[in-house]
Amino acid sequence: MKDWRPALAPALCYRDPRAALVWLENAFGFETFMLIEGPDGEVLHSEMRFGDAAVMVGSEWSDEYKSPASIGGKVTQSVHIAVDSDVDDHCARARAAGAEILTEPEDQFYGARTYRCRDLEGHIWTVAQTVRTVSREEAEAALGGGAKITGWL
Numbered sequence: 001m002k003d004w005r006p007a008l009a010p011a012l013c014y015r016d017p018r019a020a021l022v023w024l025e026n027a028f029g030f031e032t033f034m035l036i037e038g039p040d041g042e043v044l045h046s047e048m049r050f051g052d053a054a055v056m057v058g059s060e061w062s063d064e065y066k067s068p069a070s071i072g073g074k075v076t077q078s079v080h081i082a083v084d085s086d087v088d089d090h091c092a093r094a095r096a097a098g099a100e101i102l103t104e105p106e107d108q109f110y111g112a113r114t115y116r117c118r119d120l121e122g123h124i125w126t127v128a129q130t131v132r133t134v135s136r137e138e139a140e141a142a143l144g145g146g147a148k149i150t151g152w153l
Contacts, residue, residue: 005054006052006053006054009047009053009054009055009056010055010056010077011055011056011057011058012055012056012057012058012079012123013058013059013060013065013066013067014057014058014059014060014067014121015059015060015067015069015070015121016121017043017046017058017059018043019120020057020119020120020121021035021043021046021048023097023098023119023120024048024055024057024119025048026093026097027093027094027097027098027099027119028050028081028090028093028094028125028127029050029093030048030049030050030055031049031050032046032047032048033047033048033049033054034046034047042059043057043058043059044058044059046058050081051082053081055079067121067122067123068121068122068123069121069122073122075122075123075124078116078124078125078126079123079124079125080125080126080127080128081125081126081127081128082128082129082130083127083128083129084129085129086129087105087113087114087115087127087128088105088113090115090127090129091104091105091115091117091127094115094117094125094127095117098120099117099118099119099125100117100118101115101116101117102115102116102117102124103116107131109134109139109142109143110134110139110142111131111132111133111134111139112128112129112130112131113128113129113131114126114127114129115127135152136149136152139152
């Protein structure tokens with residue numbers, strides 16, 4: 001039986017996963033499609049959709065699974081969101097929802113316009129919109145210094 005889920009989906013821990021669900025909807029337009037609650041109403045597990053991708057949102061549940069807010073803001077990964085709509089508008093929406101904008105929208109050598117932000121508990125997100133097609137040779141030239149790219153879109 002074919003599962004609808006993507007082959008890869010990040011799972012993020014939050015001290016307050018219910019607040020994270022609301023924030024991710026308001027800031028990024030994610031939609032909650034699964035919510036598992038305990039007998040006291042606590043969020044045991046949840047999943048959100050964005051296009052054909054998904055992210056799992058849960059609470060801290062062991063010493064190894066903590067929110068950045070509980071470990072001095074440290075992160076070991078970031079999540080990348082590809083949008084079809086205007087990335088500048090997306091950034092404005094995230095800012096209005098309270099995101100800390102780490103880098104403002106800027107065109108990149110590889111043909112995307114990106115910004116980075118930190119969410120309500122410290123997870124870092126990169127958001128990108130493809131704005132032009134760039135060949136591997138153009139990207140290598142933009143990098144300069146004899147950079148070589150193996151594989152390209």
